[in-house]
Amino acid sequence: MLKGSAKEFVAKYVPQGENGLEKSGITKDLTKALAELGFLNMCLPAEAGGAALDEEPYLAVLGEFSKYEPSIAMEILLVNSVAASILSKFEDGLQALAKTGAGELGFIVSPPSPYARNSFHSDHVSLDAELSVVLGNGTDYMIVSDLDGRTLYVKDEIRFKRFPRPLGFRALQWGKAEAKKSQYESVGKGMLEEAFSSGMSRAVSSIALGIAETAIDKTIEYTKVRKVFNTPLKDFGPVAGAISRMKVEAELLRSGLAAQSVDAEILRHKALDLALDASRTAVQYHGGYGYFEAFGIEKLYRDSMVMKMMFGGVDQDLLLYRKTFRSDSGII
């Protein structure tokens, strides 16, 4: 069970000041602390030592962390939604999953994309692979989808070259990775794609919405006090209008997330768009200040863009189209 709130955790473990965690990154200790408080095994199955919680508290935790530090929300997501959905499928994986939930193992995942510049050579025993983009919280093992769509669990011999300044979620580990004669297991086809598209739509929505709400709330507070032409920014109609419309959208999405009746795919698309709009607008209305890390605003814009790139691209769109027309569409 959870032994604390996101707010408390962040206050205790996350360095304060200019985009604190972006500089230090998510350390082993921080991951350990997250695990001890129960955030890393919330949704893991009992066989892997998990709490097997419902979706509701999970979404709440993701949403709350994303308000303070989206990178931690993303780490929680990777463990509880990605690792859990893949590794829980077979016995050998359960052990690694349990250790991941306990903060003892870290892993990287290669976000599935038909256009990734990845290469694979494997036989029944071992795997050689090069992955152009991976992210995660450690390099003890790796989850990746090969060119045939098989989801692979790569157990050892992983080399990782870290990107010094990726666009967003900088507290996580981003980089290129290589497997060299690595032991691996093939877990199933299309599982990773499924996890990254519809599988974690509501969880992704919760993170995106958290970022959006933070951007909106900070902008509301700032425009109340910041004056131009001797007038608070909020008293300029277009400023008030743009913020109001976004707040409206956030409230609707919040209500939609609570209602089980609204389609998850739908929520994800709209939440991703809103996060990008709200964070871009936040930078704009914070003016020069918004452009500097110290204000903690520009980071929201970068993180939102990464969310959109990872979960809201043109390929994910096709799934949405299919739902609308109850058949394939959008493809000739």
Place this chain on the structure above:
Amino acid sequence: MLKGSAKEFVAKYVPQGENGLEKSGITKDLTKALAELGFLNMCLPAEAGGAALDEEPYLAVLGEFSKYEPSIAMEILLVNSVAASILSKFEDGLQALAKTGAGELGFIVSPPSPYARNSFHSDHVSLDAELSVVLGNGTDYMIVSDLDGRTLYVKDEIRFKRFPRPLGFRALQWGKAEAKKSQYESVGKGMLEEAFSSGMSRAVSSIALGIAETAIDKTIEYTKVRKVFNTPLKDFGPVAGAISRMKVEAELLRSGLAAQSVDAEILRHKALDLALDASRTAVQYHGGYGYFEAFGIEKLYRDSMVMKMMFGGVDQDLLLYRKTFRSDSGII
């Protein structure tokens, strides 16, 4: 109580074919029939012979009628939300309201606007007035807001000059009106403004959403069968995408309308925007056919634009801003 559904009513009373009701208009008989089935007094107070129903069935009726014939939904709205909220405030009005709910009296209302080119001259006894735009279902009496914001109930001597082809809701009576030495009562300040802005936000949302859903559904059906370049329109990504995104929005708004937690003002703004977007897109994807009355599509675009003009203008925006910032904003 209601003695039938919108669908049944439309099938029985509304002329079929090219925008049926637009040509014939809402006749006395049709109003009478609406009243007999209980649609015109749903929300009237019992003192005026009304059914005093809850909001839920009222919204459902408005939504359903707006799918078949928005002008009827608007008539129901004018009686149950406008006339009811004004006339029920005083004894003399209750009688007229009862007759309106029974389909025996028709009235016109002048949508309140600070920029209306209206003129008023009154003493305690009688009123001379010129109104540049009024709409309604008869000219037995008139409800109007004067330049001081007083809501006036004008009882007789009303001259009405009908616009032959107003932009939308053509089955209703639109025109200019004059009062000449008319008897009147002043009912209260700002009541009509209140009715047209937040007072009937959810009801307006329901109509707008009904129009939007009709536009979306008709477009989905059309793009499934219409082929260009030997391919159904729905298989073109941008077509599928635009429709899917609007359907998404409609579902969210539908869920928001059901949830009491979502602010009504918010819903109205978004529903009005969606109706306009969806109906414009519907015309576009129906191509040349959408441009002709016979297809029943262009009408949705006109009606949506009128909804936006009447309920979603820049002045109504200010109310939304105020909610966001919990104080006046958007005004210097």
Place this chain on the structure above:
Amino acid sequence: MDFKFSKEHEEFREKARNFGKKEFTNDRKVHFDSEEKYPEELRKLAYESGLVTYSDPWKVLIAIEELCAIDPGLGIASTIPYFGAEVLLLFGSDLLKEKYLGRINEGKAIMGLAVTEPSGGSDVAGCRTKAERKGNKYVVNGSKMFISNGNIADFLITLVRTSDADPKRHHGLSVLVIDTSSPGFKATKLTGKLGVRATTTSEIVFENVEVPEENLVGEVGKGFYYIMTFFNISRVFVAAQGVGVAQGAFNRALEIAKSRGEKFSGREDVQFILAEMATKIKAARTLTLEAASYLFNFEPNPTVTSMAKQLAGETAVYVAEKALELAGIEAVNSDLERIFRDAKILEIWEGTSEIEKLVISRNLLKGEAF
């Protein structure tokens, strides 16, 4: 780089504007819109005033823009009698030019272009109207849809299928000039349009219509190319329609804002809407002029042309909607509501916005500059 019109053209613009202000009276605007009738007398007046002359395409463009700003329906109706003329000018034989364009240039005839079919929409290559060669004639059977001027034109530049043999659909198409007085020709006026109701639109049926072989435009089998070439010309003029419509809506919105005084026009949200309208219009206009400049110097740039057409159409619709939003319900029976109804056609005819985007992107992917 020179972004200014010559003095001659500026004077012509003034002339066109004055013509529109004088002749497009409120009565005429309302009458031809509500009656859905073609304003034949305005066509003649515009011709006699020298407003529509193919001696200088810049003048045509200017006239279209100015007249559409005053009333889109009447503006288009007055400038559309020559619709399709460029096909003859570029590809027609001397005989055809003399036989048909002469009467057009004298203002004595109306012409039109018959390409779209009921099943076809934007899909020009899907043309099913058949022309079979029989002796020294073509025998035409089939139907066309949404044909401007269809029921008032003296002749129509018509796309027909002359061969089914080629597996590539856009091969096997040819262009014929068809007299509307030919036996077997039937035009049915379509009524109930959302807007531009002063223009006329028809469904056309060809039933064994005989067309003399000399009415073939250019070569057999090149029809698709001729029509596409024409669209790359006409789209510049349609873009000018869009710019004019948008400007007309803007002018009225600006007037309304001013007339409501500082309390309204001083609001920043109102000002932003005005600024956004004007910026879009300016961008669409400048782009349209650039496309025109290439075209009129015989170096057409289809990518820029499609960009101009798409942007101008979008702008017309956007500005018309925003103008009504600013105006509020007071405009429910006004010039602005008519302009709003007129605007939408600009995203549909002469290539829908979707078709323009495909043209643009396919050129981009081919590496063409823009």
Place this chain on the structure above:
Amino acid sequence: MDFKFSKEHEEFREKARNFGKKEFTNDRKVHFDSEEKYPEELRKLAYESGLVTYSDPWKVLIAIEELCAIDPGLGIASTIPYFGAEVLLLFGSDLLKEKYLGRINEGKAIMGLAVTEPSGGSDVAGCRTKAERKGNKYVVNGSKMFISNGNIADFLITLVRTSDADPKRHHGLSVLVIDTSSPGFKATKLTGKLGVRATTTSEIVFENVEVPEENLVGEVGKGFYYIMTFFNISRVFVAAQGVGVAQGAFNRALEIAKSRGEKFSGREDVQFILAEMATKIKAARTLTLEAASYLFNFEPNPTVTSMAKQLAGETAVYVAEKALELAGIEAVNSDLERIFRDAKILEIWEGTSEIEKLVISRNLLKGEAF
């Protein structure tokens, strides 16, 4: 009407592009961005290559556009050393021109413009930095914020308040040229910018900085007018930055689409995104060139200039976002992600988009043509 560059300018464009391709190596792009450092060597190289020359403003504009398309940070950094020069050119005494512009023209000095204040943002007239006349000197106290080149410039064109008397806030302002070597001048480099990290941005404090009276630009009390005049010039060049950034993002998106083959680039949704990007860029570019054409012919049109600046900034941001969306997560560590971070500043500096819209609408309400 002529929308084509001269041969000389086309050749110059080629030269600028080649310079950027050669000198803006990947290492340099990454280094100056990640280290947040000013590329002094590139400034010199650009100067020595004749890329930045005020003898022909068209060339400056072309250089900005081309270099920003290759790397916005390096592109702006290489072309910004002259920032503010027009104030001296237009309003400075011969003495000031000689004393300061000479060194600039020889590539030996860097200058900047100090207008924005910590509390002021877009509100130029809210200037609080005070200059008190004492004998034949001004004594300056106050602070400036977000000043480009602030910590590397040899001197700054500085807006100061010389009088509090007038109730109209924009009166009582003047412009001084202030040497950064003056005692009491302190510039603190601000770090941690989202983008354009190869440019440098500072907070500046003036503590009893003494400025000789001859360093007054033009007349006392006309500072607001001078700065506004300057913005109407500089915004054209900032618009060119936006066009360049957008084009750079588009070029990369197009390459990515092509490299993924027909399965990706053949998708209509992908094609629409490309078409929409390109159309926006084309419109912004043409509008920018129009604004430039008026300006360079000494007939500036502030309305069109503000439209160009606003549209170009919006386009840069839009295209950068859409390019990343097309590219997907593969671009998390790439040229495109850097361009995305760089783009946002174009909606903020030299007048936010909001300020541009107000300028536009106020001109429109005054009845100015566009």
